[in-house]
Amino acid sequence: MSLKTIHEIDIVKAPHSKIASVDFDNLIFGNTFTDHMLVCDFKDGAWGKPLIKPYEPFLIDPSAKVFHYGQAIFEGMKAYKDESDDVWLFRPDQNLERFNKSAVRMAMPEVPEDIFLGGLNEILKLEKDWVKKGMGNSLYIRPFMIAFGTGVVAAPSTQYRFMIILSPAKAYYSGEVKVIIAEHYSRAANGGIGAAKAAGNYSAQFYPQKLANEQGFQQIIWTDDATHTKLEEAGTMNVFFRIGDKLMTAPVSERILDGVTRKSIIALAKSMGIAVEERSVLVEELIQGMKDGTLKEIFGAGTAAVVSVIRAFCYQDTTYELPVQDDSFALKLKEKLTNIQYKLEDDPFGWTVKIG
The missing domain is CATH 3.30.470.10 (Aminotransferase class 4, branched-chain amino acid transferase, N-terminal domain)
Known part of the structure; x- marks a missing residue:
């Protein structure tokens, strides 16, 4: 364009x-x-x-x-x-x-x-x-x-x-990010303004974010407002989960922001032969994935950090440490995306637009 x-x-x-x-x-x-x-x-x-x-x-x-x-x-x-x-x-x-x-x-x-x-x-x-x-x-x-x-x-x-x-x-270096999964507070609700980049969405996060910080966590993974069982966003970013060799992320909805980085990562992953599912991911899937070793990675995606790797998550007072991956999807996707943004690689998608 x-x-x-x-x-x-x-x-x-x-x-x-x-x-x-x-x-x-x-x-x-x-x-x-x-x-x-x-x-x-x-x-x-x-x-x-x-x-x-x-x-x-x-x-x-x-x-x-x-x-x-x-x-x-x-x-x-x-x-x-x-x-x-x-x-x-x-x-x-x-x-x-x-x-x-x-x-x-x-x-x-x-x-x-x-x-x-x-x-x-x-x-x-x-x-x-x-x-x-x-x-x-x-x-x-x-x-x-x-x-x-x-x-x-x-x-x-x-x-x-x-x-x-x-x-x-x-x-934007975020270091080792540890998150807590929300069990009470919600970022958005059906029928609300969660899918809009409205200022009030962000101010409403500040108090639960403060509580998470006081417990030693940098971010919150938000869950759905009705059951608190569906994983939705990480802080102010969309969130991805790698279970086995499949990448999963929640579908956009009235509650979830349609992130530009999110949709770009999905397109890049598919072009690289990575299987992607846009569906609700349940908290119990993460817990089971930690038990059987199939949960490989969690990362947030947004404009500021592009990709923010999550090293640990806490749920019901138990903290789970994620393994370090030699073939990290997060790092591969971040490198590919930033190379396109900085014109270090060809842009086959036509995403970049020259000023002038």
Whole structure:
């Protein structure tokens, strides 16, 4: 695919760049932002002209509905630079599609392709120097939309603000991840907003995540809200299980996010001859797999880490240590996927899109 051109956009350049003051070797994920941001407002039933301007705070009314009724959605993407200094995106059409599905579910207006992808193309051309070469280096992209309309009546807003901000990032090393399987708390429920990238989904995870951290676990594997027997997601990532030589992951649903990394890993695995099943995986299958030696790997998949290997899981106060695999599916898939993202291998799927 190619990025749609945006014909109507205003650009106000920052008088000075702060890039020289940034230590790119010691970045804290999501804490440093580039010189510019994109802003586009929706009011009177239509989107206005997008504006790229210097990154800065902005004023918002205390009664803005984002504060009171939580109308806020976002996406997570990355830009990569190859050895020829070209900048690439990875499957941005999928992020736009999911963003607009989230918007519909949250009663917010959909963002047109030319504003989302065309505007992203323009701001990335402006911020190209912030994308550093080398495996592990990237520019994290955060498109988001908030309810900007005022008033504390419990009803959808009539005004919204769409924005894109950019943050340089290094390789995301999570180390040895230990998880606890949820037995009480749920990430999402049928009929809810679990499949939307809504801000409230993530804030609701913070308390059970805090409890897990206090017990020495880095993440939670969420289970279904009704029975707590079906394994669904790992923290904020989709989760995969290797039982024997088969890879399994929960199907997308109202409760489970349709992850871009998830669907890419499924396609890659199939192309590599790995059998994949999209079905509900039960907690009891993991326990049995540990007993008979068929459970080989568990890993999370998401934009930040790409693949996060899980070394142990806890269920009902018993911790199970997973064996180290010489032929790890997780590591093979991560290498293949990142090589495509960084243009170190051919992209037979047509997933990568050049900025320019």
